[in-house]
Amino acid sequence: MTAPPARRVVILGAQSAIAEACARRFAAESASLVIVGRDLGRLNEIANDLAARGAAQVHAAALDLAAEQRPAERFLEWGHRIGGVTHVLIAFGTLGDQTRMESDVDAARLALETNFTAAALWALAAADLFERQRSGVLVAIGSVAGDRGRRSNYVYGAAKAGLGVLMQGIAHRLHHAGDARAVLIKPGLVETPMTGHMDVSGRLWARPEEIAAIIHRAGAKGGPVVYAPARWRWIMLAIRALPAFVMHHTRL
Amino acid sequence: MTAFARTERLGSWGRTASFEGAVARPRFAGDLPAVFSDPERPTTILAHGLGRSYGDSCLNPGGGMVSMRGLDRILQLDPAARVLRAQAGMTIEEALSILTPKGLFLPVLPGTRYVTLGGAVANDVHGKNHTTHGSFGRWVRRIGLVRSDRGAMQVSPDDPDGLFAATVGGMGLTGLIAWVEIALTQVQSTDLIVEDVAFDTFDEYYELMVNHGDSDYRVAWIDCTRPGYGIFTHARHAPIGETQPHPRTKAFAVPFDMPGFLLNGATLALFNRAYRGLKRRRHGPRRAHYSTFHFPLDGVRDWNRLYGERGFRQYQCVIPDAGGREAIWEMLRVISKAGDGSFLAVVKQFGRLPQPGLMSFPREGVTLALDFRNRGQRTLDLLHTLDEIVLSAGGRLYPAKDGRVSANHFQYMYPNWRELEARRDPAIQSSFWKRVTRA
Ligand SMILES: Cc1cc2nc3c(=O)[nH]c(=O)nc-3n(C[C@H](O)[C@H](O)[C@H](O)COP(=O)(O)OP(=O)(O)OC[C@H]3O[C@@H](n4cnc5c(N)ncnc54)[C@H](O)[C@@H]3O)c2cc1C
Ligand SMILES: NC(=O)c1ccc[n+]([C@@H]2O[C@H](COP(=O)([O-])OP(=O)(O)OC[C@H]3O[C@@H](n4cnc5c(N)ncnc54)[C@H](OP(=O)(O)O)[C@@H]3O)[C@@H](O)[C@H]2O)c1
Numbered sequence: 001m002t003a004p005p006a007r008r009v010v011i012l013g014a015q016s017a018i019a020e021a022c023a024r025r026f027a028a029e030s031a032s033l034v035i036v037g038r039d040l041g042r043l044n045e046i047a048n049d050l051a052a053r054g055a056a057q058v059h060a061a062a063l064d065l066a067a068e069q070r071p072a073e074r075f076l077e078w079g080h081r082i083g084g085v086t087h088v089l090i091a092f093g094t095l096g097d098q099t100r101m102e103s104d105v106d107a108a109r110l111a112l113e114t115n116f117t118a119a120a121l122w123a124l125a126a127a128d129l130f131e132r133q134r135s136g137v138l139v140a141i142g143s144v145a146g147d148r149g150r151r152s153n154y155v156y157g158a159a160k161a162g163l164g165v166l167m168q169g170i171a172h173r174l175h176h177a178g179d180a181r182a183v184l185i186k187p188g189l190v191e192t193p194m195t196g197h198m199d200v201s202g203r204l205w206a207r208p209e210e211i212a213a214i215i216h217r218a219g220a221k222g223g224p225v226v227y228a229p230a231r232w233r234w235i236m237l238a239i240r241a242l243p244a245f246v247m248h249h250t251r252l
Numbered sequence: 253m254t255a256f257a258r259t260e261r262l263g264s265w266g267r268t269a270s271f272e273g274a275v276a277r278p279r280f281a282g283d284l285p286a287v288f289s290d291p292e293r294p295t296t297i298l299a300h301g302l303g304r305s306y307g308d309s310c311l312n313p314g315g316g317m318v319s320m321r322g323l324d325r326i327l328q329l330d331p332a333a334r335v336l337r338a339q340a341g342m343t344i345e346e347a348l349s350i351l352t353p354k355g356l357f358l359p360v361l362p363g364t365r366y367v368t369l370g371g372a373v374a375n376d377v378h379g380k381n382h383t384t385h386g387s388f389g390r391w392v393r394r395i396g397l398v399r400s401d402r403g404a405m406q407v408s409p410d411d412p413d414g415l416f417a418a419t420v421g422g423m424g425l426t427g428l429i430a431w432v433e434i435a436l437t438q439v440q441s442t443d444l445i446v447e448d449v450a451f452d453t454f455d456e457y458y459e460l461m462v463n464h465g466d467s468d469y470r471v472a473w474i475d476c477t478r479p480g481y482g483i484f485t486h487a488r489h490a491p492i493g494e495t496q497p498h499p500r501t502k503a504f505a506v507p508f509d510m511p512g513f514l515l516n517g518a519t520l521a522l523f524n525r526a527y528r529g530l531k532r533r534r535h536g537p538r539r540a541h542y543s544t545f546h547f548p549l550d551g552v553r554d555w556n557r558l559y560g561e562r563g564f565r566q567y568q569c570v571i572p573d574a575g576g577r578e579a580i581w582e583m584l585r586v587i588s589k590a591g592d593g594s595f596l597a598v599v600k601q602f603g604r605l606p607q608p609g610l611m612s613f614p615r616e617g618v619t620l621a622l623d624f625r626n627r628g629q630r631t632l633d634l635l636h637t638l639d640e641i642v643l644s645a646g647g648r649l650y651p652a653k654d655g656r657v658s659a660n661h662f663q664y665m666y667p668n669w670r671e672l673e674a675r676r677d678p679a680i681q682s683s684f685w686k687r688v689t690r691a
Contacts, residue, residue, distance in 0.1 A: 017279065017322075041280075041282060042280045042282070045280055045281060045325060045327075046325065048325065048326065048327055048328065049325035049326045049327075052326035052328070052329040052350070053326065053350060193277075193279060196257055196258060196277065197257040197258060198258070199258070199259075200258075200260075201261075
């Protein structure tokens with residue numbers, strides 16, 4: 001068995017629990033990594049660990065990912081640091097407080113801009129890069145919340161749905177660009193800081209490591225939309241099929 | 253935002269005690285001081301590793317808990333100097349899977365790999381090599397501690413105010429352990445050369461322990477229903493071979509609470525079969541991966557559910573060698589007379605290396621560990637009788653396994669307890685500590 005060619009991965013939102021679990025998988029395969037988040041102290045904590053776990057190189061970059069004006073230049077710069085880019089993972093996001101976002105414009109804007117606008121602009125820049133290279137895998141984390149609007153999280157859900165359509169378009173576009181691919185991951189409920197206030201008892205909750213394993217596999221092969229874990233495909237099929245008069249009686 | 257936003261249920265391994273309340277889950281080093289200054293922090297908190305302690309020493313009902321699992325990063329790994337500095341929520345399983353491919357190993361391993369480094373320090377855990385290697389704390393070079401009154405700090409063995417010695421075996425009471433720096437050993441292979449030998453008198457057991465004094469690891473199982481009978485196992489690291497971490501495969505999980513009677517009967521039957529096999533002919537040494545030798549029970553996830561809904565109690569004591577045999581004999585007699593006790597006991601030898609912690613459990617002598625299905629008062633009475641035998645032989649109990657020893661007995665066994673109390677972080681408390689320090 002020959003080792004796969006070394007991966008060169010840029011992770012946007014690397015402080016996320018899911019992203020860190022992914023980064024560990026890449027590190028164990030001696031990948032080179034650029035990890036991007038907005039707290040250099042925390043990024044360095046993660047970077048030291050990834051290096052000890054076997055990453056060939058780890059470069060930490062502190063950045064507000066929702067405020068970046070030149071994502072394409074950033075990719076070039078990071079590519080120079082680690083000798084090219086073979087994978088981009090877009091993991092950052094924010095859930096936002098649904099009730100608050102219904103009356104507080106700034107709160108709603110922050111969630112929409114972070115989860116959709118910023119993620120979309122990074123995705124477009126990565127798509128350009130991979131199209132030119134005719135290789136590379138772009139993975140973005142969407143959410144099952146984007147599959148149907150529900151009163152408990154529809155602002156977040158709407159942004160994730162938008163990102164989903166964008167990624168679908170990119171996947172179509174990259175289909176004609178050699179080996180380049182785009183994948184949207186749709187996690188269900190995951191035990192992370194984002195859901196730290198929720199009750200995690202119940203069978204539907206997954207651990208970040210499980211999602212990371214799925215993302216990692218999607219980086220190597222598979223279709224453009226991946227539910228994580230896979231059971232959510234069927235759960236969301238059922239939820240999408242609920243007629244409005246039933247849906248409106250639930251507390252989902 | 254508060255770090256104590258969620259109410260959770262946390263348990264301990266024996267399933268006789270549990271906690272329900274506010275739990276914080278810090279992920280980064282900087283989150284630890286914030287846990288103490290949190291506006292919604294319960295008056296007292298307690299760190300929780302993986303809840304592999306059996307009783308109530310890892311629980312703080314009425315207060316809050318801090319799950320340390322999110323702090324699981326390597327801070328520094330220096331293979332040449334053989335030193336690992338890692339955050340306290342990293343498990344022994346994770347550490348071994350990173351270390352073994354590099355030919356590095358942890359010098360002391362408890363009987364399960366699902367233990368955090370913080371938990372290993374806080375109970376100063378021991379392995380099957382205490383006579384030569386001492387307890388876990390002997391290999392700890394520095395500890396990063398975060399306290400409510402002193403903030404983030406480092407302690408090391410030469411620490412003048414005794415906070416290092418209080419933290420090793422300190423049951424989490426001296427502060428949140430943020431990270432641990434530990435000296436490693438080197439191995440040529442992750443395989444062990446293991447040999448089992450059956451014995452049928454206690455004298456034979458002692459003889460085997462002495463004769464195989466140069467083995468890396470030694471342990472025995474004895475049959476409580478026939479005192480004196482047992483299987484002695486010793487192992488050494490193979491001189492050459494592969495360096496492979498334990499397999500990542502999912503362990504078979506116990507799906508629901510099994511009625512307790514299944515377990516004792518079934519394990520005893522297996523044991524007897526092995527025993528008869530060994531008696532018929534000596535098998536000689538075999539090669540085995542360290543995980544099957546060190547962590548035999550990790551192959552069955554949630555095996556504690558085998559004891560049924562009411563859970564079980566583990567009893568572990570150490571008895572000094574002088575008079576030790578008689579005391580153990582007496583304990584086994586009491587247990588087999590009670591009729592519903594443990595069927596198998598694990599026996600290990602502790603050596604005379606100095607103990608690193610103020611409250612470290614190991615001391616020179618023989619240690620005995622037994623499981624008892626929880627039958628309420630009846631079990632408590634039996635264990636209380638055992639306490640008296642242990643006490644009169646000059647022995648003591650392992651707090652990590654206890655959930656019921658009386659304050660009186662505990663204070664007699666650990667006369668140093670006031671020194672730990674003096675160094676306890678005022679914002680930290682546990683149900684165990686409240687119980688055993690009552691006047
Ligand atoms: C199958 C099995 C076999 C075992 N075999 C052995 C053995 O051979 N030898 C042995 O010595 N023990 C053994 N044990 C006991 C086990 O090693 C100890 O109870 C260990 O402390 C459990 O670690 P944990 O991470 O689960 O911590 P927990 O049980 O969750 O907590 C244990 C203590 O550590 C404290 N603590 C945990 N993390 C921190 C932290 N970061 N900062 C401060 N305090 C902290 C807690 O407050 C508590 O007082 C065994 C247990 C099982 C289930
Ligand atoms: N948890 C779930 O149940 C779930 C379900 C479906 C989808 N998802 C998605 O999974 C992804 C990962 O989330 P997670 O669950 O791992 O939660 P998480 O740990 O809270 O991660 C979210 C991360 O996004 C970062 N972030 C937000 N805005 C940013 C910005 N402007 N610039 C830089 N970083 C920013 C946050 O950084 P800070 O630490 O600096 O705040 C945080 O590290 C997200 O896209 C989320 O929407 C999660």
